[in-house]
Amino acid sequence: MLKALLTRFRQGHRTMAYPDAPQPLPARFRGLPVIEPARCGDGCRACAAACPYGCISASGSLTLDMGTCLFCADCVAACPHDAISFSATDACLASRTREGLTVTAGEEYHAAVALEGELLRLFGRSLKLREVSAGGCNACEADTNVLSTIGWDLGRFGIQFVASPRHADGMFVTGPVSENMREALLATYAAIPEPKLVIVAGACAINGGPFKDHAEVHNGADGFVPVDLYIPGCPPSPLTILDGLLRLVGRVK
Amino acid sequence: MSFGMKTFYNGTSFKRSDIPVPDNDTFFQGVLDAITAGWRVCSYFGVPTADGATLYCVMSARAGSGILGIAATTVGRTFPSLASLCPQLHLFEREIAEQCLTRPEGHPWFKPVRFQKPLCEGKGFWSETDGGGLTPAVMDFYRVEGDEVHEVAVGPVHAGIIEPGHFRFQCHGEEVFHLEIALGFQHRGIERALIGGPTPRTVHEMETIAGDTTVGHGQAYCMNMESLGGVFASPRAETVRGIALELERLANHTGDLGAIAGDVGYLPTASFCGRIRGDFLNMTALLCGSRFGRGLLRPGGIGYDCDAALVDELHKRLQAAREDLAGAVGLLWDSPSVMARLEDVGIVTAADAREIGLVGPAARACGLNRDVRRDHPFGIFRISQIPVITATTCDVAARTLLRWLEAERSLDFIDEQVQHLPRGTYRNQMKEIAPERCAVALTEGWRGEICHVALTDDRGRFERYKIVDPSFHNWNGLGLALRNQQISDFPLCNKSFNLSYCGYDL
Incomplete structure (x- = not known):
């Protein structure tokens, strides 16, 4: 018993200050894509050609679709002009709409806004989510689970992952929706009482991720269920997920 | 006991023509003899051909020599199952059947592995839905009959933030007689995409x-x-x-x-x-x-x-x-x-x-x-x-x-x-x-x-x-660990293995 108390004392208080203070990120973190068209060579689209998943527009003004992006930085390596990079400090990437995930050269990115009216009144102070893993690689799941550890302590915001769809206010989807999980996903959604939210996290759940266009997957949950919040990344950093959830419930603006 | 297998070290490559392709009898007897002599199967898989498959077996020698071996054989629409003699092959043989449409004759537990479509054209061995696919976890589970024996079905969606899988327990009161695990929900066609x-x-x-x-x-x-x-x-x-x-x-x-x-x-x-x-x-x-x-x-x-x-x-x-x-x-x-x-x-x-x-x-x-x-x-x-x-x-x-x-x-x-x-x-x-x-x-x-x-x-x-x-080798270990345990021991046993669903499902 004494040893347990002593260990508890040594481990100390570890819950992070976020959102009251910024959360430090590793120096090589790949967050918000930054495109500087002024640096681009004439007609150069080396970045678009280098992207294995085609998330950079090959014509017109330069845009990057974060919903498809794996944040692999193959484009950064391919760019001869240092015109594209990923912010090591900005992890606020979530969006309320699919189109909103597009980063346009020279334009500021606007992260998700809060729910409106009655939904915000209902879920702003208490949001219970049922997680469905639908064909991913378990990395999004792992970094979502992390939010319930003492470091992140999701519970302090009134947000919690619950064991049954009947207890839930919404569904949190990871994975590209494999054909083998389609039915279970829809059954879970149907079991959640109205009104309900859908949050999709990770490149898979938004657009198929690394498995995009495989015959065995459906390129994300869009089209099966109406989505209220898109959290990009492969996998999204726990900070990106937390920030997205807090924006949705109006705790971060 | 390497029956003329091509032997090599980890992380090397060699000409495909160096892989011996003995006749079926030599190959299957050779695999059995090698396992008896202490070799272990690392991988056993098929490459579909026009009228069957070529089976490749990669084996690891006893610790100490650092040697790996590979051999192949060509089979038609059936091949002899070795699973009842070598249980470590049982899932590999089911996988070959599911991917290459060649049937392991005499397999003691012939069922789908991932409920996936085959890697080649043709109809699978199991009943298909109208859409042409299989319904995951819909198969004949092992059943225990008798007074006070009941069945507990869990999944695919679980209580925590966990990957999907279906667990079917045969219980007598709190005691688990048998656990059968049906996976495939995370199947996203990685091997097909790699071709x-x-x-x-x-x-x-x-x-x-x-x-x-x-x-x-x-x-x-x-x-x-x-x-x-x-x-x-x-x-x-x-x-x-x-x-x-x-x-x-x-x-x-x-x-x-x-x-x-x-x-x-x-x-x-x-x-x-x-x-x-x-x-x-x-x-x-x-x-x-x-x-x-x-x-x-x-x-x-x-x-x-x-x-x-x-x-x-x-x-x-x-x-x-x-x-x-x-x-x-x-x-x-x-x-x-x-x-x-x-x-x-x-x-x-x-x-x-x-x-x-x-x-x-x-x-x-x-x-x-x-x-x-x-x-x-x-x-x-x-x-x-x-x-x-x-x-x-x-x-x-x-x-x-x-x-x-x-x-x-x-x-x-x-x-x-x-x-x-x-x-x-x-x-x-x-x-x-x-x-x-x-x-x-x-x-x-x-x-x-x-x-x-x-x-x-x-x-x-x-x-x-x-x-x-x-995880492909180990999921059966979890099933065995649950034998004669309380059903409430499942989460603990499961955590002690902590196997991958997506790694198995591919």
């Missing part, structure tokens, strides 16, 4: 075979690409890969120790380890920006170099995490109520473990002394060895203790490596991969042996790229 590769997408698919084993699978893929391309990773790159592999092991072992503590209701260790796991993930992020090591391993070397400041920071964080982890885990051994809950629960005997071909910590907890890092050394482990730990009690306590002892060895290893990081280049230019060759790579992921086999065609593209995740 005709590699493409710029391939490395990303390799990193997401099992997201928590990004480095383990990444290492195997890089080894295959390098041996096929005739490129070597520099000592510096191999050292960083080794550090990343052990960080991955540390993060997951730490997470498991916390989860096991949580499942027996011992919250101090559960909460501490949940956080310390993150410290190890963040060390990986220090190397490459991603907590799971995405982008770190690339054919030819590593994607990100380390400077002195980074190495110092890593070393400093490692010391702190070691202290925190030792304190958090030490509480377990001092709490009689915790130990009483772990001991004599979920036993898999050494004999059973050997027969079903367990790998990794699950095998070592049963006293089986096998570890790819020592038996078939690759990368940095050819130069710097990590002692192999085994336990003898074969229960949840053994699997718990083993994780801690392995974590200690990994900490020592990284500590040594960061202080002697070789100088030199971190990435060599990749070359085109060679046609008509076979490459085999084994690595020791944190769950155990990972095996990748690449077969290239006459244009230097993958005709087949076979992946075996350690």
Whole structure:
């Protein structure tokens, strides 16, 4: 018993200050894509050609679709002009709409806004989510689970992952929706009482991720269920997920 | 007892024409004899042909020689099942049937593996839905009949943030007579997508075979690409890969120790380890920006170099995490109520473990002394060895203790490596991969042996790229561990194995 108390004392208080203070990120973190068209060579689209998943527009003004992006930085390596990079400090990437995930050269990115009216009144102070893993690689799941550890302590915001769809206010989807999980996903959604939210996290759940266009997957949950919040990344950093959830419930603006 | 198998070392490639293709009798008898003589099956898979399949068997010799062997044989629409004689083949044979449409005659437990469509044209062996696919987990489960015997069905969606899978228990009161596990929900067609590769997408698919084993699978893929391309990773790159592999092991072992503590209701260790796991993930992020090591391993070397400041920071964080982890885990051994809950629960005997071909910590907890890092050394482990730990009690306590002892060895290893990081280049230019060759790579992921086999065609593209995740060997071990246990022991037994659904489902 004494040893347990002593260990508890040594481990100390570890819950992070976020959102009251910024959360430090590793120096090589790949967050918000930054495109500087002024640096681009004439007609150069080396970045678009280098992207294995085609998330950079090959014509017109330069845009990057974060919903498809794996944040692999193959484009950064391919760019001869240092015109594209990923912010090591900005992890606020979530969006309320699919189109909103597009980063346009020279334009500021606007992260998700809060729910409106009655939904915000209902879920702003208490949001219970049922997680469905639908064909991913378990990395999004792992970094979502992390939010319930003492470091992140999701519970302090009134947000919690619950064991049954009947207890839930919404569904949190990871994975590209494999054909083998389609039915279970829809059954879970149907079991959640109205009104309900859908949050999709990770490149898979938004657009198929690394498995995009495989015959065995459906390129994300869009089209099966109406989505209220898109959290990009492969996998999204726990900070990106937390920030997205807090924006949705109006705790971060 | 190698019946003329082509023998080779881990991480090498050779001409496909060097692979002996004996007649069926010689091949199947040879595989049986080799297993009797102590060889073990790493991978057994088919490549569909016009009227059947070519079966390839990759085997590992007894520890000590470092030798691997491969042989092949051509079969028609049926082939003899060896599963009742060699249970370690049972899932491999089902997989061959599902992927290549050739039937293992006499298979004792003939069912789908992933409820996937075959890799070739044609109709599968199991009834199909209107859409042409199979419905996952719809099959004949093993049933126990009798008074007061009941069936409990769980999944695919579980109570926590967990991958999907279906568990069917045959219970008598609280006691589990039998557990059958039906997976395939995470099937996303990785092996089919790899045919005709590699493409710029391939490395990303390799990193997401099992997201928590990004480095383990990444290492195997890089080894295959390098041996096929005739490129070597520099000592510096191999050292960083080794550090990343052990960080991955540390993060997951730490997470498991916390989860096991949580499942027996011992919250101090559960909460501490949940956080310390993150410290190890963040060390990986220090190397490459991603907590799971995405982008770190690339054919030819590593994607990100380390400077002195980074190495110092890593070393400093490692010391702190070691202290925190030792304190958090030490509480377990001092709490009689915790130990009483772990001991004599979920036993898999050494004999059973050997027969079903367990790998990794699950095998070592049963006293089986096998570890790819020592038996078939690759990368940095050819130069710097990590002692192999085994336990003898074969229960949840053994699997718990083993994780801690392995974590200690990994900490020592990284500590040594960061202080002697070789100088030199971190990435060599990749070359085109060679046609008509076979490459085999084994690595020791944190769950155990990972095996990748690449077969290239006459244009230097993958005709087949076979992946075996350690979970493919080990899920049956969990089923056996539950025999005659209380059904309430399931979460604890499950955590003590912590197997991958997506690595199995591919």
